[in-house]
Amino acid sequence: MQAVIMAGGFGTRLHPLTEQTPKPLIEIFDRPVIDHCLAMLLRAGISRIGITTSNLSEMVDEHVKGWVNRGLVKEVHVTVEETPMGTAGGIKLMQDWIEDTFVVVSGDNLTSFDIAPLVRMHETRKADVSMALWEVEDTSEFGIVDCDAGGRIVRFQEKPAPGEEFSRLINAGLYIVQPNVLEQIPETDPCDFSRDLFPSMLRAGQKLYATSLQGTWYDIGRHSDLARSQIEIASGQSHLVEGIHLEGSLVKRESWQATTSRVASSASLECSIIHPGASVGEHAKVSSCIVMRGARVEEHTSIQGLIIPPGHTIGPIDTPSMAGALAGHLAR
Incomplete structure (x- = not known):
């Protein structure tokens, strides 16, 4: 299995920290946030990694190629978005490199999951896309997801106003995707997974599944989030996935x-x-x-x-x- 880490975000809400450092290279504890994504993927036995970049791409490219030099991964394949193409549009640039079922994870968030249950669900249900879910208190800045008893997604709701949400389970930005899904992403127009591709696939009756995972997840889009994530993990309020050591x-x-x-x-x-x-x-x-x-x-x-x-x-x-x-x- 291959994986693609989306590392093209600008991180404007984290300025001035991200003015000269791309958001995926902002450090959480002892390593950049993108390295926490890598640790999760390595734990799952994935060592062929694609990286989509945009902002300060040279810095990201230099850092991730160091993974190969240090013997952490077998391969790193980097693409650069010259113009913003959306989350799915950025993955489309990887189409010639992707050979089989692949994992997609956002390099902008602190994501530390055991993805094995999601892989099992994907294979058992013969899904087109399987999605990790995470429960939050305030859903107003996220896309939320509703599933039937078997885990099949039945509806989405994007950034609901307080009190209008039907769930507190959000799309955590980690997916397992069949390679033929790439054919549904336009070549030249921007396309986003949560706003464009997934709702279109749902309307077409394709098989989208989701489940909550063990581990931890933080949106680190603001200074307060960046601090809170580390303080809560250090105090034992949340935990990196088992086997990941700082x-x-x-x-x-x-x-x-x-x-x-x-x-x-x-x-x-x-x-x-x-x-x-x-x-x-x-x-x-x-x-x-x-x-x-x-x-x-x-x-x-x-x-x-x-x-x-x-x-x-x-x-x-x-x-x-x-x-x-x-x-x-x-x-x-």
Whole structure:
């Protein structure tokens, strides 16, 4: 089985973090978000990976080709969208490379599932498309899905207004697809899976199935989401799929610290994430924060609910804006 990771998003809501770094390369704990997708696929035994890119494509291309050099995958095939073609339109560019049933996953979200049950459903039902579902509290920014007792999709609803949703199960952006479905995607016009292709297939009576999966899923489209995902995983409120290990150490008070970071013994961490190469000085107090790669929290500095971007420094007399800090976990 092959897989395609969609990695063409612009991540505009994450600015300034994504102004010079493509969203799939934003780090979550010890690795870029796209590497969490890779870990999930490798766990499922998939090592032929396609990547669709657009924004800052050269950076994504260099990073994913490193997977081959490190022996993580057998093959990486990269395509570049010169103009936005939509989620399905981007996959259409892969048509000559795709040979068999394939997995599609969004490289813009933190996705860590055990996909084996979805593969079994797809094969057993002889589906055209099988979709992963995830339950959320607020469905207003997502497409929701309704299935019959056997898991066959019977209707979609795109971004329902509060109180109008018929379900809290959303399309999690992970699909198993038969290669002949690619024939239904137009060559030249933009086409989106959830808005265009899947509703068209449903109307035509094609076999679309869906099921909820074990693991975790986060939309990391905002600074607050980026922070919340890591803090909730570190505190045990949610879990990466079994078998995926972070190269770091869990420390007291529901915080996580990378092994290559440095936290002074007199510093206080609470519900915070310290990325590789970051440091926290003596007597600093860090609560509900993300201190990203190479960032520094100087001694005697107290911060709460912030993201300190890569390479930035915040000191005891700095305001968050002076240090380039971003409102994170406590933002609303």
